[in-house]
Amino acid sequence: MPLPLRPRSIQAQTALMSAVLSLIVLTVIGFGLDLAIRSRIHSHLFIETQRVATDWIAGMGPNGVPEPPAGHADLVQLVDSRNRVITASRAASGHAPLTSPFPGDEDRLQYRIECPDGDRCVVLTAVRVLPVQSRLFWGGEPHAVYAGRAEPGLLATHRLELFIAIGVLMMTAGWTWASWRATGRTLRPVREIREKVTEISVRDLSLRVPQPPGRDEIAELARASNSFLDRLDVSVRQQRHFASMVSHELRTPLAGLRTQLEEALLYREETDPYETIRTAVRTTERCQAIIDEMLTVARVRTSAAAEHEPVDLVTIAREEAAARTNGVPVHVRVEAENGVTVLGNRVQLCGVLTNLLVNAQRHACSKVDVIVGRSGDDAVVTVLDDGDGIAPEDRERVFEPFVRLKDGRRRDPKGTGLGLALCRLTADAHHGTLSVEDSPRGARFVLRLPLLASARAQLTR
Template sequence: MIAYPRSIRARSALAASLLALIALAVVGVTSSLAIRYRVQDDAFNRVEQVASRWSAAARAGTIPVVIPASGDVDLIQLVDARGRVLAASHSARARPALSTLRPPADDRVQRRTDGRRLLVAIRITTAADAPVVLAERREPALLRGHNLEYALTAAALALLAIVAWTSWRTVDRTLRPVEAIRARLAEITVSDISLRMAVPPGDDEVAMLVRTANQTLDRLDEAVAQQRRFAATTSHELRNPIAGLRLQLEEALLHPGEVDPHETIRSALSAADRLDAIVSDLLVLARLRAGDPAPPELVDLGRLVSQEAPRAGRVPVRVHAAPEVWVCGSRIQLVRVLANLVNNAIRHADSAVDVSVAASGGQAVVTVTDDGAGIAPADRERVFERFTRLDDGRRRDAGGSGLGLAISRDIAQSHGGTLKAEDSPRGARFVLRLPRLDSPPAERVERLSAVI
């Protein structure tokens, strides 16, 4: 079994050589036939010219007994109807008639070849006993044997070698930057992905490949940095409740007479609840960051907010929802965003929370506003970072995971929207913006579901 070359250079050179071989074979055969026909036809024309001249002389009665040779046409004879030689060139005098060929009266000129010599017979007149002029020469050297084919084959092999070498060199020059890219990529490891490849000059495919690879490495570097920060922050956030839980249990074990067991169990359950909340939120965040798709559906955002916003709690929640504000996405995830925002507002509000839903151009806008202390402008982006909890939030709810707003923003972004903390006359104001749809017919529902 023939092994197919693994190298792109070898495969390219082989492919180019095979195509060139096919083309050269076709051109070679065509050229051989054309050259043979042309050379032979020219040689026959030369012999026919000589025979025609002495045929005219025979009709005029001026042909000599010894006919002068004409270059390569050295055998010339005038033969009568009985095959007797009446006149001949010096080389043909001692020979019998060169051929028994006698052209008919309606076709006075005929050609014959035996593969070695070319013969032309011309009947002098149309009379029944008219003599015939025979002229003969050797076949041209180019047509003897396979000299022409040998010459064409040698030329084709030389061209084939040039094509293979040129293809190899061209592909080699093209792949040289790719080899440099491969060597550079081999130096990049998970522990150090800060290395980048030098972009070659120009805007060809290789330069575009290098730019794309560098951009991919930038994104990968940022993702790895985020994962490291996430792992460090997660370990820190998990370590605190675990350490507290361990301390309480060890204290209850070492000093059983001084510790209230019921209080220890309640504290342990509180720590376990915090751990459970953190782990659950981490799982949700991991699924969102991994891009796991949720089943899409059409949601009337106004109706969803009216149904899901809690009406009873520490402070009242007032809902102002416009009807027929349609969005496409995961109902469960949108409910989670709403619950996170409303619960966060209830935790920080002094007297009330306002939730509104409206359509603004091509967007559906959900606004959650409380009348609490608000968020300083410098902290409005920081609150969306994972495990970030401001002092007021820790004071009001020590058991939160610090992931609710981060999860809510990820859900908004996965739906093609945004979630921001914006200016408010009093308290905090969170604004969720999602792409809005018109009231769609059933077929559009199916189309949107297929796309998402």
């Protein structure tokens, strides 16, 4: 379930995540920095107070106990074993002992930080006077020197933490702003692509999304989108062209059928009902043939590559030739020693050879030759008849849906004109080609398909 306060924009999400992470990291760094600065200042104060204490103790000699150091910042006290102040510097005079308890024999030098209620903390060093000096001046009673200094205002008033917190917040804000700008600059091409996509409609598929330079993911997305739009544009154009031609082809027989039925209703006494029914059946058969061809074309266009399997073209060429028992004879010649295997849909490839053989037998005078061989990485199947051939200007037109040349309409009046178009679509779906090439006599249809290894390489790209 999405969080209600989660921002929708990727830019905002990235900036928020960057802000949270940077705040956590910088807070940890700031905490460590605060401890390091405090430790450094305290260490410096310990060294200074130790120096003051040891210098005063070193001055205690035969001439007696010298006056305490007179530095205005130094808090120095001489205390006895009951922790009573014997003498003190001007800054520490009249005050209670700086610390307690009294230093023991085993730890004669101690560093302490004392924080009296309501007062500034004192960083001090407690040094026990040497036994020789204690016997000389106080009859062996232990004495100690407390030397301290008040913490600097930077530490005592928590200004250090305040400055570090302000620095952490400023750096977090700067990092968040930089992340926002960087993410916005990165996503700018995505916004441009989105704006352009919103302008694209089915009525106008000529627009393309802007392609940023480089090879990053956004550039690849733009190139993939434009490639998809190219394929979609071609597909929509083909569908529109196909739909217009189908509607044109179906309109004529349906209009004729309606006219015949209306005449049969209006002129019942003058119309033979059986003849009307026979004519209607022939018309519906033609419509059904067109619809069946249309469904076959749709299946070829939507067939998945997962349905493909290894197919031996030599085998299906011989099987299809053997099945053509009517009409002129069909001869198969194999020009490849190790067989010709491709990756494809066996049923669809058999349909291609069937249509090519039916077309060749329809126009041949005495024979049809089928030649199966190889050319580089392609399998080549040639269907050659000895008929009148196809004029160069019509060699591409014959593959258009519902296009039927004059000789074709004469030889097969009931044809739909979709056979060769279906063959071309099947060849394209198998990453191959189908074309009409030059021939000394008759029509020469050449089908080229990638061999098995080459086809598998194309599918893995």
